[in-house]
Amino acid sequence: MLIGFDLDNTIIRYDKSLHKIALERGLIQKDVPRLKRSIRDEVRRLHGDEEWQKLQVAIYGTEIDKAELMPGVWDCLLTLKQAGHSFQIVSHKTRYPNYGQLKIDLRKCALNFLTEANFFSSDTLSMSVNDIFFLSTREEKVRKIADLDHHYFIDDLEEVFTEPLFPDSVHKILFSREKNGRKIPGCSVFSTFEEISNFILKRTANGTI
Incomplete structure (x- = not known):
């Protein structure tokens, strides 16, 4: 999956x-x-x-x-990988800052962070840089999610899931430490990554995608 x-x-x-x-x-x-x-x-x-x-x-x-990894996300990724699932990262991130004259490549900085965090190590997640997608607008990000045909997509922004073009076929998972947000149809809300991995594993074990 x-x-x-x-x-x-x-x-x-x-x-x-x-x-x-x-x-x-x-x-x-x-x-x-x-x-x-x-x-x-x-x-x-x-x-x-x-x-x-x-x-x-x-x-x-x-x-x-x-910066640091979000608490629990590494264990979540390892657990899902060990269960046979694969994953991709889709990010709304411009190449260069929208402010100022500094031409620092924000996408390269993010890839360097993931490299240092061992995302591409064969001993851990074995991800490829080809699994990482950077898009310049939120609409482009949503279109890419639809093109990639994910079973689940996990995001911290409600606005991503309320984009008109967000595909109905993708199960929305909102990662939020605040549980008082608005209700989004077809969206599950969790405050920890342990809850997220348990939710996905339970659904797949029951044959529910």
């Missing part, structure tokens, strides 16, 4: 690195919660959107090495 994963804030977690970099730059106080939304709102309130855009370039590009 082919399972699709989003990348940013699904596989890669930036909350701690974002907090650390913002603190080092004097943009926030230490007591600001280590949550992207909280940090974004505080930086914009105190320093404006320009400083927030600079932070975005840092966490996704120049300082992506400070």
